[in-house]
Amino acid sequence: MPKSWWDAVREIASLVVRDGLHQADEGVMRRALLSSGFEEEAIIKAFDWIDHAERSGNVLEALVMLAPRPEGIRVAHPMERMFVSDRLWNEIGRARQREVMNTDLAERVLEGIRALDTRDWEDNEVRSFIADLMADATVSGDASRAEQILKDQLPEFYS
Amino acid sequence: MSIQILNFTTAILHVASQHLNRWIRPPDPTVFAASLSPDIFGLWGGEHLDLDLQSGQLSEPLSASQNFWREVVSTLVPAMPEIFPPKIRSDLDGLARLCYEFFCEVRQASATYLAIWDEGYPALLRQIVDPPLGLTVTGDATLLCRPSVAVVGSRFAANWAIDWASEFGRLATAADIPVVSGGAYGCDAAVHTGMLTTQFDRVPALAVFAGGLGMPYPRHNIRLFEDIVASGGCLVSERFIGAGCRPHDFLARNRIISGLSLGTIIVQAAERSGAMVTARFAGDQGREVWVVRPPYSDVRAAGNEALVTDGALVLGRPVDAALELAAALMS
Known part of the structure; x- marks a missing residue:
């Protein structure tokens, strides 16, 4: 074809x-x-x-x-490190390590925050933002499963 | 008196459903009234509960004590096993405490509480398959019962989408068309910001939160939310005042946005997105779905094209859309 x-x-x-x-x-x-x-x-x-x-x-x-997402080590753009809060960066990293987020979902989250300065975000805003983006990523109907995964893998984040 | 008992029953169900994180079907008023036993009327007659409930409104619980809730819960819940699931009936003291704490928070937030069968609860929202059992509202709650239109779109909005939403917001305010949205970044914030830039005294803007009224999201739009209330609009939530946002709360919130309105405008939507979910809810609820025609081929508006293919009505310029909608709402 x-x-x-x-x-x-x-x-x-x-x-x-x-x-x-x-x-x-x-x-x-x-x-x-x-x-x-x-x-x-x-x-x-x-x-x-x-x-x-x-x-x-x-x-x-x-x-x-x-663009297809490459697997493997992701090198952060300097602008990302400047404008993405440490809190948010750490939570995304932990979610990826625990396989709560795959590479594609993590990239979608980072796409979402590229236009935002999250350096002064508080914990609840970080939590809500990731929830918002995961809801978008799981609109196939599995949002409750996404929440359950988050609760299991990141209980301190999703209490 | 049965409406008073019904309102308290649904308030208890609302608190329980939020605590259990599952929707509970509200009792049908006619069936409920017919199923009330004389014992309940006797207990409710003031002698046992020592209350004046002539108004049938839920204003009294806002200042009620924990003992009051303990009495109400222990009276109503065991008497209606067909309405209250077993999990609720297993801890009456805990449920009473939750009700008391919830209404304390509503009072402290200077919010209005509307149970589903309250006369102030929006009739359009009551008609959906899974209506919220109750709503907490700050600002002008009467807006909820006026014919309105929902405007939603992508958080990562293109400039043309921001411009369209802002301009439509200004025109909607001039035409006194209430506009419901989610208060998110992008299209949602743009339409309400556009409404607020007008010089009108009262701006009929309604923002529906995914979390509780005490946890506005996104935080960066807090000033917008304050301005909405100060300008005669309102903020609405189904959740406990201090409840944070979970992934499925955003989707559950979207059913309220579409359910409050006669129709939903999709400004810009990706093929898989919350805005597309809202459009689907609107269709399932029998409401109109309108979609904005992007000025150029834009990969970020692939959802718009899909909606047109599915039969959504296409909107052109904001001024034409506002005129068309004003005429539709008047009819």
């Missing part, structure tokens, strides 16, 4: 996030997509979509949302 234009968009997202390619490196991206098996028509549609997305605001942010 030929790869779709949406797969091409996701591949472009990987090239930007993983390999650090810039939007201006369109020629390099096109060659990479062709060598990955994408057809010319799909590549054209993908770049058209990105042009439209660029007008919606921050195309980089949109592409980061699409």
Whole structure:
């Protein structure tokens, strides 16, 4: 089955996030997509979509949302360490270690807080914020299970 | 007198359901009245409880003592096993203490309490499948009974979504359309902030909390919540005053947002998001769902496209939406 234009968009997202390619490196991206098996028509549609997305605001942010999440050690961006409270950072780390949050969910939480300065957040706000984002992540209906996991694995956080 | 007994019964059920963390079906008033035994009337006649309950309102419990609650709970709960689950009946003293503490907190917060069969409880909310057994409200509780529209959207809102919500908020205030939202970052805060930037004396804004009224979330919007109350709006919660937010509380809160309103506007929604849950609740509750048309193709508004595909009505400019909704609410 030929790869779709949406797969091409996701591949472009990987090239930007993983390999650090810039939007201006369109020629390099096109060659990479062709060598990955994408057809010319799909590549054209993908770049058209990105042009439209660029007008919606921050195309980089949109592409980061699409990029596949790498497993393994995550290196924090300096801006994240500056604006994310230690309290929140520690709780996310503990939740990941205890497998309450997988990598994808942790990235969604961090996406959510990138635009916020959480340095002066209190415990209850940290707790509520993570609950809010986990509710979004589990809208398939398993929110009660998410709460139970949190209570079991992080009782001091979800008393 | 049966309505008085009904109101106390549902207040006890509300406190118990919050404590047990499970929704309990409220008794049907007609069935309840028919099932009341003469013994209950006799006990309730003032001789046993030594109370004046002519008004049928729940104002008295706000200043009632723990002994009062102990008497009420020990009178009503054992007499109605079909209404009170076994887990509630097993610890009457604990339940009485919870009721007393809850109403003390309501009084200290200067809040209003509305049990489900109170005349001040919103009729639209009572119609949903799983209505809150009670609500605590600060500000103008009468807004709850006016025809309103809900506006919800993504926390990580695009600029176009913020602009749309703000502008709609201003126009809704000018048209005196009550707007219900969740007070979250992004679209929710934008619509209420837009309402407050108008010069009108009274702003019909309603914010529904996932936690208790004493635990406003997000904390960064505390000033917004204070301004809503000061400008004639209100804050609403189903929870205990000091209750924090848990993951499923946000979803439970969303059913109240859609249930209070004649329809819900989705400004911007990701494909899987709380805003989409609110839209689903609205549909299940038989309410209208409107969705804003994004000005550009935006991956953050994939939920908007999905709702259009499912048949949601599309809204264009805020001014057109406000005119359309004002006409719909008047009819």
